Amino acid sequence: MNHPVPPLAVRRRFPAALFDALKSRFGDRATSAHAVLEHHGRDESPFDPQLPDAVVYARSTEEVQAIVTLCGQYDVPIIPYGNGSSLEGHLLAVQGGVSIDLSEMNQxxxxxxxxxxxxxxxxxxxxxxxxxxxxxxxxxxxxxxxxxxxxxxxxxxxxxxxxxxxxxxxxxxxxxxxxxxxxxxxxxxxxxxxxxxxxxxxxxxxxxxxxxxxxxxxxxxxxxQPEAVSAAVCAFPSMGDAVRAVIETIQMGVPVARVEFLDSLAVRAINRHSNLSFRESPMLFFEFHGSEAGVAEQAGIVQEIVAQNSGADFEWATRPEDRSRLWNARHSAYFAMLQLKPGCRAVTTDVCVPISRLAECVVETEQDLKASSLPCPIVGHVGDGNFHVAMLLDPAKPEEMEEAEAINHRIVQRALRMGGTCTGEHGVGLHKIGFLIEEHGEDAIGVMRAIKQSLDPKNLMNPGKIFSFAA
Amino acid sequence: MNHPVPPLAVRRRFPAALFDALKSRFGDRATSAHAVLEHHGRDESPFDPQLPDAVVYARSTEEVQAIVTLCGQYDVPIIPYGNGSSLEGHLLAVQGGVSIDLSEMNQxxxxxxxxxxxxxxxxxxxxxxxxxxxxxxxxxxxxxxxxxxxxxxxxxxxxxxxxxxxxxxxxxxxxxxxxxxxxxxxxxxxxxxxxxxxxxxxxxxxxxxxxxxxxxxxxxxxxxQPEAVSAAVCAFPSMGDAVRAVIETIQMGVPVARVEFLDSLAVRAINRHSNLSFRESPMLFFEFHGSEAGVAEQAGIVQEIVAQNSGADFEWATRPEDRSRLWNARHSAYFAMLQLKPGCRAVTTDVCVPISRLAECVVETEQDLKASSLPCPIVGHVGDGNFHVAMLLDPAKPEEMEEAEAINHRIVQRALRMGGTCTGEHGVGLHKIGFLIEEHGEDAIGVMRAIKQSLDPKNLMNPGKIFSFAA
Missing domain, CATH: 3.30.465.10 (Uridine Diphospho-n-acetylenolpyruvylglucosamine Reductase; domain 3)
Incomplete structure (x- = not known):
């Protein structure tokens, strides 16, 4: 796999004296065992792993402080590590250094x-x-x-x-x-x-x-905890219809707790993965929180909006076990989608646009994806104007990565043109450094860099993320 | 009046060449007329005015940019001026400089x-x-x-x-x-x-x-705009009862739109000022937003909570004109309170505490105020844990200002001890620079200063506010 990690993947010197100092303070909780480094040099992004030089398992603020102070003395980078689920290369040790594993600080x-x-x-x-x-x-x-x-x-x-x-x-x-x-x-x-x-x-x-x-x-x-919770799914003839139903719901001020979009390919993926039998067409998953009466009222309004936008197959899940089944299916969508193409990795887009432009943005994107050779299911937190395309590619084929990057680029350009952002919730990491400049402009990035420089003048804190600093 | 403006009220040089440059670009919109300087060198705080050297009325971002650039060339401070309603000395030109009046940028x-x-x-x-x-x-x-x-x-x-x-x-x-x-x-x-x-x-x-x-x-x-709006007032035998009713309302998750507290002195002030006849005891003003059914449901729950906390005289205002009357009275509370003591100025506290500590904080404060010679009505946005004491003092009597500052100091100490903040909504300005350090600690203030230094190395942007920088 040849995914280009940005050019500043320049490893810094990792002095043996630092490792000795970490070992002497943390014992077995400081390690350079290859399997541990492997585990900490990756995340859920499509990037190849970049291993840290050491991993230290911290148990308190004071221990983190000790690690940071030691690393500072040796000019060695630090990467905080939680559960490893980030999507944009945040955890990759592109300049080497110490990954601070915080999983034991879980109280x-x-x-x-x-x-x-x-x-x-x-x-x-x-x-x-x-x-x-x-x-x-x-x-x-x-x-x-x-x-x-x-x-x-x-x-x-x-x-x-x-x-x-x-x-x-x-x-x-x-x-x-x-x-x-x-x-x-x-x-x-x-x-x-x-x-x-x-x-x-x-x-x-x-x-x-x-x-x-x-x-x-x-x-x-x-x-x-809301007194009452109710969930519902419904199917639409087109993505545009589904998204317009969401827009009207938000504009009416209905306080929906969740409203999730899945395109027909995403529905196929979760049907297979979670053994469900939804109609394979664009769908919305809703959840309502409130009092019994409030939930009924919200649901009534939404049902009307859905009907006016050609929605059908409105199905309710009021029992907790039915709701769990539904949301487990939605939550496993990422892994379900990966199974659409065995052995694939996903490049996931994450744009968010003002909701008035959402239908246009999603429909243009759908058109764009039709020309692609890659399976590209779409899911979205559409109530916020945020949606994700998971572009499933064969890591052995550089041309597929290129294609995915080209699609991603076009989606981001589209979102920015519509007054949106390149990342609604995944962050910048390694992957959106260029997009960030396009979105904010050099001067605003200059302000961010000035703040970074003032608080971390040696660029030791997760270097190479958000900005392309030289080592 | 001898209210101490912090020691860094050191005026900087204001070069005639800068004023000439401003005049040549802005004509009559750049002025040093004394009445205009007077108007821009004060706010609603108890501080004596500190006049800027000039006022410029800007009409666009480009004009603001031109003023800032010119001032930068001459190392002259800049103070943005909106409607002059700030409460902590934000607008005072403690180091002189140019007040940029933005009132014509109101589109x-x-x-x-x-x-x-x-x-x-x-x-x-x-x-x-x-x-x-x-x-x-x-x-x-x-x-x-x-x-x-x-x-x-x-x-x-x-x-x-x-x-x-x-x-x-x-x-x-x-x-x-x-x-x-x-x-x-x-x-x-x-x-x-x-x-x-x-x-x-x-x-x-x-x-x-x-x-x-x-x-x-x-x-x-x-x-x-909510489909339905309803407001209500009710009276309580004690401040503790009123505040406990609020705490229970918030903890139940009732989405009240407003819940305002007034102590009996504040009620007396608005009764006189707005020609009302509320019982002069601690009161809560509520407002509910939602659907017709939702508002009725919220109101029902709150009415029950109020009754359980010895609330009485529950009075509804569902007609828009009744609600306006109510909220106009609440909004004029500040000026109504000033009239309790002719010729007075108010020093207003602004602490905000976690809501579990609100009753304790308000009741301790009430005890504390009993010993004071100053009239000290209390009002509060109690749903957020935020309340204000308006200490009414004679500006000709330094001992009253000292007393007010001592009370303020004790209230802030109390709030910080309870996990709260020295300012819920008024800001730091000139007045809370010391409290800010107590609240955040020197290291966090150091981070703020580092950011300030990185973006405004010559300390030209509203200098002397938030931090006590030397000129």
Whole structure:
């Protein structure tokens, strides 16, 4: 596989003295075993792995601080590692260095049920968190599909199926503890719901992809479990019809909790993978949260909008087990799609456009994909204007990667032309460095670089991500 | 009046050549007329005015850019000026310089009704904006009481009565155009509802109080006018009872649109000012938004919670004119309170605490105030844990200012001890520079300063605010 990793994959020197120092402090939790490096030098992106020089399993903010301080003394890069589910090459050690594995920092530090907040360590996954909250009557809604770590979700400003109602990590992180490049530890906020106390450091670190510091504690907002939940699926004759139904739903102000789009190829994939029998046409999956009466009211309005947009086969899932079946199928869509082409990898697009342009953007993209030799199923968090094309390619065929990159490029250009963004929720990583400049312009990127430079002058924090810095 | 302006009120040199250059470009829109300087050297804070050297009325981003560039050439400070309603000394020219008046930049640039967004110039006020939206079926909910400019509200991360349901400026600004200290112009985002494209520059500038650049365009989210709106007031035997009713309402997840607290002194003030006859005891003002059924359901739950917390005199305002009367009274509370003590000025506190600590914080504060010689009415956006004490003092008596500052200090200490913030919505300005350090710690302030330094190395953008930089 010849996927081009950006040209700055220049490994830096990794001094034996640093490894010795890490071993002496962390013992077996500091390792250079090849299998461990292999595991930490990859993510769910199509990039070939780039191995770190060492992996250290940290157990506390103080330990992270010690690792960062040591690495700083030797000018060695640091890459925070959560659950490995990122999609844009965030975890690849393109300049070598130390991968800090945070999976052992997976504790719930404080549930403040009365305040609807919880403080956690970064390695806890969203499912683990919701498991820990089970008896409180509260839940953490952000759901990017993968069972990502809360630290990783903060670092990429993740969102997913529930964002249309509950917002993204941007709206739901209240405060962070961060280890900076120079080893200082800061808290970026309090547990107050709002604050005008100085620059919004919380939002600066949310989405910074490990390039400004290592997140070691996160306080997020929680929500009361809705009294009633109902889900529904329905099929449409065309993608345009489905998307127009969504647009009208949002514009009416219906507070849908989830509204997910799948094209017919994506439906075929989940039918096969999850043993379902949906009609293989464009579909919407809805979920409604509220009181019994509120859910019924929302569902009634949406059913009417769907009918006006030629939707059919409206099917309800009110029992929890039916809903689980439905959302498990949706969540396994990524892996289900990979199975459409045995041995393939996926290059996934992630544009997000103003919702008034969504139908146009999706329909133009559908036309564009018709000319492709690659299977390209489409799924989307369409209530936010965000959709993904998974381009399934044979890693042994460079021409397929080229084709996928060309399609991705056209999709991003289309989204930017329509006032959208190159990444709704996956982040920049290695893959969208060029697109980021197109989206923001050189001057805004200059501001981002100035901030990076001021907080990490030696460029040790996840170097090569977001910006193409020279080593 | 002897209120201490921080020691760095060191005026910088204002070269005649700069004024000549401004006059030659802007004609009568560049002025040093004393009355105009007087008007621009003050805000609603208790600080004595500090006059700028000149005021320039800008009409476009390009004009702002020209002013910033000229000032940069002469090392002269810049202070963006909206409607003058800030409360913490944000607009005072403590180092002299040019006040850029943005009130003529008050146009709506684009209403994107389908996307629920609008793009405006910074000088438009929230009332003007809602007037412009009247025929769209949409509204902009953020409501800090004063008819502040949208630019100023962005710069202070304002919120107000509706934030409990609709969030603050943090959640509602989608994108900004900003003129940086070096004259470059950047756009910080797109109209997409969410994005993971690099550092969150939008949130960095929201709340930066003019210290990082001048905001010249703002895109904010809009909301469909609710189908039904209902408001209610009720009285409580004690502040603790009222606040506990609010806490239970929030914890139940009732999506109240507004829930405002007034203590008995504040009620007396609005009774007198607005010719009302509420019982002079602690009160809550509620507003509910939703469908007819949804509003009825919310109101029913809240009525039950209120009854369980000894609330009485539940009075409904369902007709628009009754609601206007109610909220006009609430919005005039600040001026109504000033009339409790003729000739007084107000020092207003602005702490916000996790809601589980709100009753404790308010009750301790009430005890504390009993010992004071100053009238100190309390109002609060209690759904967010945010409340204000207006300490009414005679500007001719330094001992009253000292007393007010001592009370403020104790309230902030109390809030910080309870995990809260020194400012929920008013910002830091000149007044909370010290509290900011207590709240965040030196290291986090160091990060803020590093960002400031990297974007404004000559400290020309609203110097002396947020941080106590030397001139």
């Amino acid at each position: 719930v530090l404080a549930i403040n049920a009365e305040d609807l907040t919880v403080t956690v360590q970064p390695g806890i996954s969203r499912k683990q968190l919701n498991e820990a909250l089970r008896d409180t009557g509260l839940f953490f809604p952000i759901d990017p599909g993968a069972d990502a770590s809360i630290g990783g979700m903060s670092a990429t400003r993740a969102s997913g199926t529930n964002a249309v109602r509950y917002g993204t990590m941007r709206e739901n992180v209240l405060a962070l503890t961060v280890v900076l490049a120079d080893g200082r530890v800061i808290k970026t906020g309090t547990r107050a719901r709002k604050s005008s106390a100085g620059y919004d450091l919380t939002r600066l670190f949310v989405g910074s992809e490990g390039t400004l510091g290592v997140i070691t504690e996160i306080t997020v907002r929680l929500y009361p | 709506v640039l684009a209403i994107n009704a389908e996307d629920l967004t609008v793009t405006v110039q910074p000088g438009i006020s929230r009332k003007q904006l809602n007037e412009a939206l009247r025929d769209t079926g949409l509204f902009f909910p953020i409501d800090p009481g004063a008819d502040a400019s949208i630019g100023g509200m962005s710069a202070t991360r304002a919120s107000g009565t509706n934030a409990v349901r609709y969030g603050t400026m943090r959640e509602n600004v989608l994108a900004l155009t900003v003129v940086l200290a070096d004259g470059r112009v950047i756009k910080t985002g797109t109209r997409a509802r969410k994005s993971s494209a690099g550092y969150d520059l939008t949130r960095l500038f929201v709340g930066s109080e003019g210290t990082l650049g001048v905001i010249t365009e703002i895109t904010v989210r809009l909301y469909p």
